Amino acid sequence: MSIRKAVLPVAGWGTRFLPATKAMPKEMLPIIDKPIIQFIVEEFIDAGIENLIFVTGKHKKSIENHFDVNESLEKHLTESGKDDLLYQIRRISHMVNPIYVRQKEQLGLGHAVLTAEAAVGNEPFVVALGDIILENGEGHIRNMIDMFSRFGGSVIALFEVEPETVSKYGVAVVKEKENGVFKIEDVVEKPSPEEAPSNLAIVGRYVFTPSIFDTLKSTKPGKGGEVQLTDAIKLLLEREEVYAYKVDGKVYDTGTPIDYLKTVVEFALRREDVSEELTGFIQSVFSKQNL
Numbered sequence: 001m002s003i004r005k006a007v008l009p010v011a012g013w014g015t016r017f018l019p020a021t022k023a024m025p026k027e028m029l030p031i032i033d034k035p036i037i038q039f040i041v042e043e044f045i046d047a048g049i050e051n052l053i054f055v056t057g058k059h060k061k062s063i064e065n066h067f068d069v070n071e072s073l074e075k076h077l078t079e080s081g082k083d084d085l086l087y088q089i090r091r092i093s094h095m096v097n098p099i100y101v102r103q104k105e106q107l108g109l110g111h112a113v114l115t116a117e118a119a120v121g122n123e124p125f126v127v128a129l130g131d132i133i134l135e136n137g138e139g140h141i142r143n144m145i146d147m148f149s150r151f152g153g154s155v156i157a158l159f160e161v162e163p164e165t166v167s168k169y170g171v172a173v174v175k176e177k178e179n180g181v182f183k184i185e186d187v188v189e190k191p192s193p194e195e196a197p198s199n200l201a202i203v204g205r206y207v208f209t210p211s212i213f214d215t216l217k218s219t220k221p222g223k224g225g226e227v228q229l230t231d232a233i234k235l236l237l238e239r240e241e242v243y244a245y246k247v248d249g250k251v252y253d254t255g256t257p258i259d260y261l262k263t264v265v266e267f268a269l270r271r272e273d274v275s276e277e278l279t280g281f282i283q284s285v286f287s288k289q290n291l
């Protein structure tokens, strides 16, 4: 069965980013001049998935507006002859075929995915967290979908983290099934470094069979009183084979101020229009501090 739909849960409070996220979604924070969520949407468009189901909340209207047509802005850009910007703005609004589903209470990532059930229906689908950008994201989505087509089971993306940082993530135990193909044997949500069964962290990209909805329905609130997607995956492991996909490129977390800052600096240093001036600026800040 082919994969046609992706779910993007973007309804969280973003408490680690308050007060910035009081009235603004953290997924709309810019990496220089492009909102985080647009990077993730572009991953899907480039991977050929246009049916995107956003799980949103009350203070997330700007995400809907971002992917909608803005006629007065288009008129302004046309009249002022800013054709490049006009092209970009139009492209964003024609990019996706969005469905917006409301998560009425922020009961956790697992609950957010379950909220999308009616929109997904009885078919496999992809999930991408709205605050993690992957280098070569489109390639990873394609590879995960290929794995799903080959093995017919859910596929979860993992990456290796420093052992002392495991408590930020869901962590997986994997076992080789055949040459280079790994199955997931167990998952644990945010373990302490002492308890962690491995340093393979769940990175926020998943391909799920629709069985995940059944296991989410049986999942009781876990850490933080939230319905954890990791706990539902644990139940899924009892019913079906679940495969591990190892992400070998860079992973950009944007969910906390420091991770966000690092991501912005790294992207800026790679961008031709700003990197030279920024490098000079950073060097001058350091040399002044050393005086």
Ligand code: UTP
Pocket (backbone or CB within 6 Å): 009, 010, 011, 012, 013, 014, 015, 016, 017, 027, 055, 103, 105, 106, 107, 108, 109, 111, 112, 129, 130, 131, 255
């Ligand atoms: P996070 O845990 O990183 O987001 O969830 P959060 O809850 O907004 O952040 P903090 O912990 O309060 O700072 C990962 C993704 O899942 C979404 C978030 O919007 C984010 O994109 N999410 C989380 C939901 O859609 N609903 C929820 O109930 C929780």
